Amino acid sequence: MQQITIASTSTVHGSGYLEYLLDYLSHFFKDANSILFIPYARPGGISHDGYTELVQTAFAKINKTVTGIHTYDNPVEAVNQAEAIFVGGGNTFVLTNQLYKNNLIATLRTVIKAGTPYLGTSAGSNICGLTIKNTNDMPIIYPPSFNALALVPFNINPHYLDPLPDSKHMGETRETRIKEFHNFNTNPVVGLREGSWLAVSGKSIVLKGELPARIFEYNKTPYEVVPETELNHLK
Incomplete structure (x- = not known):
């Protein structure tokens, strides 16, 4: 039975890395x-070693050891043998490309659905959805496919932002972009605000944190759901 935490972000304002979680x-x-x-997502181009050290420091606070997959000769075997898995944020296109390059998409899906606990933040949350088409990242590399792990029956938009009433910005809002997505796609999209996460246990998908999430369904008016709401009706 799959056990997944899909978090909007690794860091909320005023706290350290993963501290709020x-x-x-x-x-x-x-x-x-x-x-x-x-x-693999490498935020800001950080090295794999540097990124892993950051994560090691955070998890040491709850007495967990962390090993980077890049240190293994066989990444598929590393995933198969893992007690638990964390995929961090950064650029979703870079992450997805490397997962396909190392033949990890199917392996990750198999072990997670079999019960290996999985944590994703930001880009690592994007790949939990049906596709990565609702990422906010620049497409700086072209992965073989936009199809993702499909661990939940919808797409994720991490770092979801509401329009600022007094802003002079004349560009598109996040909601506008997701509506554009629904001109060509029918997948539901969950807009996860900062500090929010989805707790997935088997077929149960529950919104956690202190803020509501914004839900976008094809040909429907967007709506808000409060924390502790089940989202397994989305498909």
């Missing part, structure tokens, strides 16, 4: 002593 993750990863980290 650590109490929750201490319980979520209670049966795992070690976590396999996939640093």
Whole structure:
């Protein structure tokens, strides 16, 4: 039975890396002593080693060890043997391209659906959806496919932002972009605000955190759902 945490972000304003989630993750990863980290998204072009060190420091606070997948000769075997998996944020196109390059898409889907606990933040959350088409990232590299892990029956838009009433910005809002997406696609989209996450246990998908999420369904008016709402009706 799959056990997944899909978080909008790794860092909320005024806190350290993963700090807002650590109490929750201490319980979520209670049966795992070690976590396999996939640093492929490389925020800001950080090295795989540097990114892994950041994650190691955070998880040491809840007594978990972390090893980067890039240190293994066989990444597929590393995923198959992992007690738990974390995929961090950064550029979703870079992440997806590297997952396809290393033949990890099908392997990740298999082990996660079989019960290996999975945490994704930002780009690592984008890949939990049906496709990565609702990422906010620049397409700086072209992956073989936009199809993702399909662990939930909708797409994710992490870092969802509401329009600012007094802003002079004349560009598109996040809602406008998602409506454009629905001119060509029918997948539902969950707009996850900062500090929010989805707790997935089997077929149950529950919104967690303090803020509502914005839900976009094809040919429907967008609507808000409050924390503790089940989202497994989306498809």
